[in-house]
Amino acid sequence: MKLYYKPGACSMSSRIVLHELGLPFTSEKVDTEAGLTGSGADYLKINPKGYVPALEIEGGAVLTENPAILQFLADSHPEAGLAPAPGTVERARLQEWLNFTASELHKAFSPYFRSKPLTDGEKAAASAQLERRIGDVEHGLADGRSFILGSQFSVADAYLAVVLNWTRFIGVDLARWPHAAAYLARISERASVRQAMQEEGLPGGEAA
Template sequence: MLLYFKPGACSLASRIVLIELDLPFVAMAVDTQAGTTKAGADYRRINPKGYVPALEVAPGVIVTENPAVLQYLADHVPEAGLAPAAGTLDRVRLQEWLNFISAELHKAFGPYFHGDVLQGPEKARVEATLLRRIDDVEAGLSDGRSFLLGTVFSVADAYLFVVLNWASFIGVDLARWPCISAFMTRMLARPAVRKALAAEGLLQDEAA
């Protein structure tokens, strides 16, 4: 498989899962601004939407959108149990989380990374929305569960970790959410997470 990525972007979740599953893959960096890959290809011909991730699963066959890419990967190695079986209520719970992370949490970070520098009432409004969504995650973990679906790690945890990791770049300290803080520590202890972070230059002390 071929993963199109940008260092530290949401595509990092797919890299974590590929490593968790021990699947062979090639990672190709994308300059989304320029619309080109590191190899010089026109990225718009690969993913016309212009963003990462995109996963080539067979020659010329591209899967996009985090929730779809992550579920595709989990279903590729069902015995690893990174997604509950399709058609079960547990799978619906996974999809609830993936959609929430994508449509609510991930998008709540968007204004910090795109457009004008936030200030005044607009900054307060954006921040309130983001904090509200982080509160929602804290509530979801507040029964003491280790991962979003309970005791078992799933692809939604990889996506959640990557998105919450952006908090440090915008000066939001996750220490005020104890269950989330414990979750982040738990995730950082996973070899696949550390390997993925190192591969994207986000963990200096480890080899990629």
């Protein structure tokens, strides 16, 4: 398998899950603005949508979209217990959190990552929206659960933690959301996460 990624981006959730499963894979960095992979290949030919992640699987098919990739990986190795069984309420909960992370939390960070500086009004709106969505995570963790589905780590945690980690890049202090802060600290200690961070050159990874 081959993962197309940008350091610290949402594609890191696939890397974490690949490590959780102990699967062999290669990876290649993508310059999404230039539309090129690190080796100079036309990335639009690999993923016409132009963004990461893309995961090339056995046989050469390319999967895109975080929730689809993460569930494919989990379902390919059900013995690892990274996703509840399809058709169960628990699986629907997993999908709730994957979809929330992709369409609400992830996108609430988008204004902070655009190249054009935000106006004061845009900053205020972006901040209110982001705080609201982090509040949703805090609410989901408020019963003291260790992981977003309860007592067991799942692929939803891999994605949610990668996105919550972006608060560090934009200078938002998670201390206002103590459950979310403790959750991110807990997930960041996992060997798979430390390895992924180290491989992508992020602070918090294992010493190289």
